[in-house]
Amino acid sequence: MIYLRLIAESFRFAWQALRANLLRTILSLLGVTIGIFAIISVFTLVDSLERNVRDSMSFIGEKVIYVQKWPWSFGGSYPWWKYFQRPEPTEREFRQLERRITTSNGVAIFSSKGGNTFKHSNNSYSDGNLMGISYDYPKVSEVPITEGRYFTPQESNAARNVIVIGDEVAKTLFPYGSPLGQTLKVGGQKFTVIGVIEKQGENIFGMPNMDQMGMIPYSTFSKMYDVGPNGMGSTIALKGRDDDPGLLELEYETQGLMRNIRGLRPRDEDNFAMNRPEMATEAIGSFFDVVGLAGWVIGGFAILVGGFGIANIMFVSVKERTNIIGIQKSLGAKNYFILFQFLFESVFLSLLGGGIGILLVFLLTLIPQDMMKITLSVGNIILGLGVSAVIGMLSGIIPAVLASNLDPVIAIRSK
Known part of the structure; x- marks a missing residue:
C-alpha cells in the first residue's frame, strides 16, 4: 500500500x-x-x-539453394575469367539431379528473358518478363494463381503454348473481360492464357515482379530461345526440407551430385555456384x-x-x-x-x-x-x-x- x-x-x-x-x-x-x-x-x-x-526479394524463396554459373558474391581473389568460363546449368543436369537427389522437397529449372512485348489485338504490354519454368517450380517458389490454373504435366512435357500471366499484363491486354482462354503473342509465338497470378504490387527496388511477367513451360521456352551450356543461362533450384537445419545435407549432396554429373575429378574446383538467399539477406x-x-x-x-x-x-x-x-x-x-x-x-x-x-x-x-x-x-x-x-x-x-x-x-x- x-x-x-x-x-x-x-x-x-x-x-x-x-x-x-x-x-x-x-x-x-x-x-x-x-x-x-x-x-x-x-x-x-x-x-x-x-x-x-x-x-x-521474396521471389528468391526460402530454404532454397540455386545452382548457377555465377555466384551472388565474389569473395577472395578468385579471377573473374574462371567464372566466365563456367558452363550454364542444363536441362540434362536438372533431370539427373531431379532423379538422384534425396534431401530435397522439390527441384526445378527456370530461365527468363526481359524486354518482351505481350500483344493482344490492339493492346500491348512492353518490357515484360517472359519466364520458362519446369512443372515443379511452385514447390520451390510460390506461384499464387488467383484466376484459372497452372500447367499440367502433359502441357509441360509436350511444350504446349500455354501461359500464366501477371495481374498487370492481364489488365493491360484484357481490360474488359477475363483473359482465360484468350490468346496473346510474345516472342513471335501465340499462347493461350490459362491462368492469372495474384497481384503482387510494387516493390521497393522498382524491379519487375510477377505482375509484369508471363510464365510458360520450360520446354516451350527452350524451343524459342537458345538455352544451353553456352547460350541463355538457366538456374536449377532445390527446395530444402524442414528437418535439414541450415540446408547442410542438401548443399553437400547437391555439390557431390553436380561434380559427379559434370565429371569433375577430386582435385578439380567446382565449376558451378550454389547460391542461397541468406547471402542477400x-x-x-x-x-x-x-x-x-x-x-x-x-x-x-x-x-x-x-x-x-x-x-x-x-x-x-x-x-x-x-x-x-x-x-x-x-x-x-x-x-x-x-x-x-x-x-x-x-x-x-x-x-x-x-x-x-x-x-x-x-x-x-x-x-x-x-x-x-x-x-x-x-x-x-x-x-x-x-x-x-x-x-x-x-x-x-x-x-x-x-x-x-x-x-x-x-x-x-x-x-
Missing part, C-alpha cells in the same frame, strides 16, 4: 511541477522528445524498409545495422541534452520543496520514500517526453505511402519507453539522493 501511495504522490508532485513551470518543463523535455523521436523514427524506417526489401542486414547505429548516434546527443534538462528540473524541484521534505522526514518518512518520490517524478517526466516523441512517429506512419508501408511496431514502442525510463532514472538519481539525505531540521528551516 505504501508503494502505491508513493507512486501517487510522485505523480502528483510531477504534475504540479509541470503545471507550475510549464514553459521550463516543456523546454527541458524537448531534448528527450527529439531524441526518442530521432531514434524510434530511424528504427521504424529501418524496420519498415527492411521488411519491404525482404518482401520485394546478410548483406541487407549489415546495411541496416549501420543505419540503426547512425540513428542511435543522432538521437543519443538529443537525449543527452534532454537528460541534463530533466536533471535541472529535479534540482530546482528539490530546492523548491526542501521545506516539505523536512516536514515529511520529521513525520517519519524514510530516506527511501523521499528517494523514490523524486526518482519516480524524474522517470514520469522522461516518459512523458518519450511518449510525445513516439506519438509524433506514430502520426508520421499515418501519412499514406505508395512505395513503402511504414509501421510502428510494438517492439519500437517498448524500446522508446524503455530508453525514456532509463534516461529518467539516470537524470533523477543524483537530485533524489541529495533530497533523501537532507537533514530534517535544516530542511524545515529553509525558505
Whole structure:
C-alpha cells in the first residue's frame, strides 16, 4: 500500500511541477522528445524498409539453394575469367539431379528473358518478363494463381503454348473481360492464357515482379530461345526440407551430385555456384545495422541534452520543496520514500517526453505511402519507453539522493 501511495504522490508532485513551470518543463523535455523521436523514427524506417526489401526479394524463396554459373558474391581473389568460363546449368543436369537427389522437397529449372512485348489485338504490354519454368517450380517458389490454373504435366512435357500471366499484363491486354482462354503473342509465338497470378504490387527496388511477367513451360521456352551450356543461362533450384537445419545435407549432396554429373575429378574446383538467399539477406542486414547505429548516434546527443534538462528540473524541484521534505522526514518518512518520490517524478517526466516523441512517429506512419508501408511496431514502442525510463532514472538519481539525505531540521528551516 505504501508503494502505491508513493507512486501517487510522485505523480502528483510531477504534475504540479509541470503545471507550475510549464514553459521550463516543456523546454527541458524537448531534448528527450527529439531524441526518442530521432531514434524510434530511424528504427521504424529501418524496420519498415527492411521488411519491404525482404518482401520485394521474396521471389528468391526460402530454404532454397540455386545452382548457377555465377555466384551472388565474389569473395577472395578468385579471377573473374574462371567464372566466365563456367558452363550454364542444363536441362540434362536438372533431370539427373531431379532423379538422384534425396534431401530435397522439390527441384526445378527456370530461365527468363526481359524486354518482351505481350500483344493482344490492339493492346500491348512492353518490357515484360517472359519466364520458362519446369512443372515443379511452385514447390520451390510460390506461384499464387488467383484466376484459372497452372500447367499440367502433359502441357509441360509436350511444350504446349500455354501461359500464366501477371495481374498487370492481364489488365493491360484484357481490360474488359477475363483473359482465360484468350490468346496473346510474345516472342513471335501465340499462347493461350490459362491462368492469372495474384497481384503482387510494387516493390521497393522498382524491379519487375510477377505482375509484369508471363510464365510458360520450360520446354516451350527452350524451343524459342537458345538455352544451353553456352547460350541463355538457366538456374536449377532445390527446395530444402524442414528437418535439414541450415540446408547442410542438401548443399553437400547437391555439390557431390553436380561434380559427379559434370565429371569433375577430386582435385578439380567446382565449376558451378550454389547460391542461397541468406547471402542477400546478410548483406541487407549489415546495411541496416549501420543505419540503426547512425540513428542511435543522432538521437543519443538529443537525449543527452534532454537528460541534463530533466536533471535541472529535479534540482530546482528539490530546492523548491526542501521545506516539505523536512516536514515529511520529521513525520517519519524514510530516506527511501523521499528517494523514490523524486526518482519516480524524474522517470514520469522522461516518459512523458518519450511518449510525445513516439506519438509524433506514430502520426508520421499515418501519412499514406505508395512505395513503402511504414509501421510502428510494438517492439519500437517498448524500446522508446524503455530508453525514456532509463534516461529518467539516470537524470533523477543524483537530485533524489541529495533530497533523501537532507537533514530534517535544516530542511524545515529553509525558505
